[in-house]
Amino acid sequence: MILHELIDYPTLRIIWWALIGVLLIGFAMTDGFDLGVGVLSPFVARTDMERRIALNAIGPVWEGNQVWLILGGGAIFAAWPPLYAVSFSGFYLAMFLVLAALILRPVGMKYRSKRPEAAWRARWDAALFVAGFVPSLIFGVAVGNALVGAPFYFTTEMVPRYAGSFLGLLGPFPLLCGVLAVSMVVMHGGAWLTLKTDGPIAERSRRYGSMAALAVMVLFALGGLVVWLLLDGYRITSPIVTDGPSNPLLKSVVREPGAWMTNYRTYPWMLIAPAAGFIGAAGAWLGMRARSEVGTLLLSKLSIFGVISTVGVSMFPFLLPSSHAPDASLTVWDSSSSHLTLFIMLVSTAIFLPIILAYTSWVYRVLWGKVTEEEIRRTTDSAY
Template identity: 65%
Template sequence: MILHEFLSYEFLRVVWWLLLGVLLIGFALTDGFDLGVGALIPFVGRTDTERRVAINTVGPIWEGNQVWFILGGGAIFAAWPPLYAVSFSGFYLAMFAVLAALILRPVGFKYRSKRDSAAWRSAWDWALFVGGAVPALIFGVAMGNVLQGVPFDLNPDLLPLYPGVFWAKFLGLLNPFALLAGVVSLAMLVMHGAAWLSFKAEGPVAFRAQDIGFYAGIVAIVAYAGAGVWLNFIPGYAFVGDVPTDGPSNPLMSEVVRSDSWLAAYGTRPWIAIAPILGLFGMVMAARGLRAGRQGSTLLFSKLGIFGVISSVGLTMFPFILPSSLNPDASLTVWDSSSSHLTLFVMLVSAIIFMPMILAYTAWVYKVLWGKVTEDDVRSHSDSVY
């Protein structure tokens, strides 16, 4: 308990904001290439064997990669309960679409090779495409809406309210800026999946992945730069007066107003510009690597690009996590939407114990499964699950 008293509430809130970012980035870096490969399967494989090569590059590891997705959801639920309640209520249909698409992946992986039928296998290949492309797109659309402010309010009991017609609210999420953010996410993860296939596959599958991934990288770079320019015209959020960083978790106790562009943060904290620079640099180098046929470095640069892009959003918005377009005072921030001091401390202790175990297990799995997947491997195991 002495350590608990030493670690201030403000410090633990920032730590869990950082850890949430780490979990989301970890999900994008690992399960992100699974989604990208799924979106590429119908296009990089022209024969059943070629498509099985693509599937077998991710088949043994995709379930382990989803640990980061589960941890991210659990961290939101435990460390940021208001964020969990508001976001899952407001993005209900979007979350349902993501989960439905993700459910197609295990079913597609397990059922695809159960019948030796071209039509059967083609149908599951397109199901895997949906399972990869739809979540990648929706995650970006959700982030685009967060940057613009989500239309919610909080009543005096802190219950989230979403006034308006249900379908109109859902269609309102599909606005131009959010769709552009969705394009960034989809193109970026397709590029990441292509980099993975270039690294893990051989022959025609790798060559086609390199070609498609190069153009996906160009789209991601242009769309990301365009979103950055557009963001200059989207009002940001700011506190009125000083805000206690160790106060109670009640957003309604702070006064928030719409302010200058989100990009004003780069004037007050110029060091955060490193994030978008890394994002653009990583994607440019990954696209160049795909064009040149480089493998290991291309995958690393793709990961660097994803790290920079996601980090740029979090650093630009800090300390805001989920701003409200209806009532800025209801906006959720790092300082007023966390769990209790004790809860954050206990969670941090748990994270310190279990995160190294997860990282060690993940590293071990990748070491065991090191090496390329070839057509000969697939042909010699024609009765395998994948």
Template identity: 65%
Template sequence: MILHEFMSFEVLRVIWWLLLGVLLIGFALTDGFDLGVGALLPFVGKTDKERRVVINTIGPVWEGNQVWFILGGGAIFAAWPPLYAVSFSGFYLAMFLILAALILRPVGFKYRSKRESATWRRSWDWALFVGGAVPALVFGVAVGNVLQGVPFYLTPDLLMPMYEGNAIMKLLLLLNPFALLAGVVSLSMLLMHGAAWLGLKAEGTVQKRAQKIGVIAGIVAAVAYALAGVWLAFGIDGYQIVSEVVKDGPSNPLYSEVSRGGSWLTAYSERPWIVIAPAMAFIGIALAVLGLSKGKEVSTLLWSKLGITGIISSVGLTMFPFILPSTVDPNSSLTVWDSSSSHLTLFVMLVCAIIFMPIILAYTSWVYKVLWGKVKEEDLDNNAQSY
């Protein structure tokens, strides 16, 4: 009886909202530095050997890190079907752009060193740059659009018309000023994260170049994040549920009445404790920048992780319980309380997560322990498996 009460529909919905956040943060903390390193590649490595050092710092781990991306997409599909339907159809072109860029990464890793030609290798280096920079930017643009609300509406049978118009117009709608600012936050924080990783895994000139760029990226991330907060407070309307909130009711967003107006930041007066998220963001970035400038290694990467966790958490905590607001019809907005899968589905998924998440975490920890240490230029000549 106690277990049944604890695992009520309301509790399971909150748990899966939290788990979705954990998966997105896990992706940013692991594959995030891979993306950052890829975006830094042409700038921190001036010679072929230096660029090979950079590539081999992430070469053994980038595929495993993408597990978090796959888990996040799977969790959205299984736990929040309306969110999956609206976001993956409305953001179709953005998703295609991300996937096209991500496809360049495995191809670039595998083919770059297959020929001695400088032109060949330089071309693949820029492909790896695109594979890192474009997803880092577009992920932030997507979050910026979510904070503003997305133009979709639900019909009585829960079909979701969205973004009417041609494909180019759909993409241009996503590239609005606030979304681009959010993209700058995302790109710069992952550049900082990638620089922190190179500070840990590389040495010499490559390490120092990365740390210098990382300082600049961290400052840009903090300033852009602060500007986005001000813009969010005074330039973008928030959303509120104005009808009775049924937390264990059916998954039908049309049962709730939502109004648009005021500020998203009223959440901080209603739930003052969530200020911990932006505090973590600014403190983490500040200490990561200080660590990069001082040449610190392990602590810098940890502070960078703290900053990223704070930035991503602040978005979810500010919007709660909204997951995807609608600008066209606020009543169609998706929230934690009306957009989930069934009670049974969430419970079965939770059991699977309890079983498999520790296995994933244990294996990931073991891999990083085995691969601990710096990548040196002489290692590349002595290891036939290096890129």
């Protein structure tokens, strides 16, 4: 037996669908609180020293956290080439805005405290707010458009073509998802600041973080009602071939109301995902009000896991449906790399992902503890 045949093709496709979810959730759980601190900073940190404390709460870890986004993008490129081609080309302007905003973060973190002038620092504070708000909003809008369907198709030569515009992505439901994403990172950033800071910053973070947790519950419920009652989902009507070639045009797909709820009727255990989204947000709200720290952060992570997982299990096996040509929709069964490629990548992941997790855990353990004004004054040369 050839080595890569130890795991059959359909199973490898499922594994890589799950791994992409793990990487995206890992990014949201880690870099999510970095983005949230950027959004919260103008509201919870009102003096220059308070802003420096907030930045130093994420300063040692944000670069490592951002690696999860790079891993996710690389995994999509290698495991799901048609998905990469359609999303990174069709959503080019949106991706450019995300990258431009993310570039502001390292520049702002490094340059903000290089000069003492208030105007100089205020401009960089505004840049750091943009660096947190814009990517969060656009990532949420992207998820909303995945549920609605993106306007793309394939030519007879299997070249993807995008038939929409950037403004076309900003529909009511995608914007609702964008606001939900911003609320999630604000909740997560508030939970992180309550863990890493004391005094007025922590108190304000609890207040804004608890408000964001309530917003997450309300917006998540509203989004679920829209998906259930108003939004057309997608359903494969032709026989499903799980081990066939990666050609999205070899199937038939229809749009119909409520189709995104089918998996929950077929597999009731999938309701764990939305339940985790609500339970985590409610727990984070209660934790902030009870002045819990570690528990609040963990419950905030649970909410993020639940919300993102809900999208994945609702759409399965779809990765990115096409509103322009439903038959061209990308699914787990017809958009992956080859059997051998997926297997080699899985072996590499099994080796390197535990190393990344172990190193990340070690970093957080070493940097455990609260950021204080005294510490920043003591380490003026290295503090942000």
